[in-house]
Amino acid sequence: MSQAAGRQYHIGLGEADIEGARYALLPGDPGRVPQLARGVGARAVELGQHREHCSWLAYIAEQPVLVCSTGLGAPSTAVAVEELANIGVTHFIRVGTSGSIQPHIDYSDLVISKAAVRLEGTSSHYAPLAYPAVASFELTASLVASARALDIPHHVGITASSDTFWPGQERYDNHSGYVLRRFQGSMAEWRQLKVTNFEMEAAALFTVCATFGLSAACVCGVIAKRVESEEVRPEAYGLAEQRWNAVLAKTLGERLSRKPEK
Structure with missing residues (x-):
């Protein structure tokens, strides 16, 4: 049996495991998968974990939606997308956390990315x-549309996707306290160019999906305001999670309830 038809090497899933799911929600952290699956679905079932890829099925409008962690960063995200596409997933939504770089974007607000800077x-x-x-x-x-209908604070913008959490996002609280010259002043430049936030996966997700003819989106909750400090505020996570769960449940509920086109 070919790898495309059978169990995938990295994610540890086969086509039969996902019960025909076409949508996948992609958090980075494996630990967030159970809460996300339970938060968006009427019921949720654990599939298992292989490497950094923890997988559950959530049922929305009586349809299966896969929730699968990608791990941290672009390389493992691309691996997950390739292998999920092999077993039939066609729509991918990254769900994660982020640091805002615009002063009007507050803690726990959602950022919905329309594009990403390929850092x-x-x-x-x-x-x-x-x-x-x-x-x-x-x-x-x-x-x-779901965020607007639910009156949830959100921003639609361009995300900067970095390969690193510290230097690529111009964080000076790294181990050495030094940032390479090519990144010094970069946050101010991205802010001037109206980029909304930093994260680490969206650019790879968008590019890989576009080249394969797949659909991709990204929604992140803000847990750091880089215009104020480099500090991450974990207490902002709970409200952000409530907000993205509501947006995702409404979005997928409506999309999965539609009658298939003839």
Whole structure:
């Protein structure tokens, strides 16, 4: 049996495991998978864990939705997308945390990415740097419509996806306290260019999915305000989680309840 038809090497899942799910929610942290699955679905079932990829099925509008962690950063995200596509997933939504770099974006607000700056290296293995990292319009518009309908604070913008948590996001609280010259002043430059936030996966997700003809979107909760400090505030996570769960449940509930087109 070919790998495409059977159990995938890294995620440890096969086509039969996901029960025909076409949508996948992709948190980075394996520890967040159970809460996310339970938070968006009427019921949720654990599938298992292989490496950094913890997987559950959530049932929304009586349809299965896969929740699978990607691990931290772009390389493992690309691996997860490739293998999930092999077993039939066509729509991918990254769900994670982020640091805002615009003063009007507050703690626990949601940022829905319409595109991403390719500060990571993984996407260049799929397309040249001139190729844009752009989210799927229809899927992203559904998330925005849900956030508006629920009156949840949100922002639609361009995300900067870095390969590193510290230097690439111009954090001076790293081990050495030093940031390479090419990153010094970079946060102010991205702010001037109206970039909304830093994270580490969206650019790879958007690029990989676009080159494969798949749909991708990204929603992140703000747990750091970089215009104020480099501090991450874990207490902002709970409200952000409530907000993205509500947006995702509404979005997927509506999309999965639609009658299939003839």
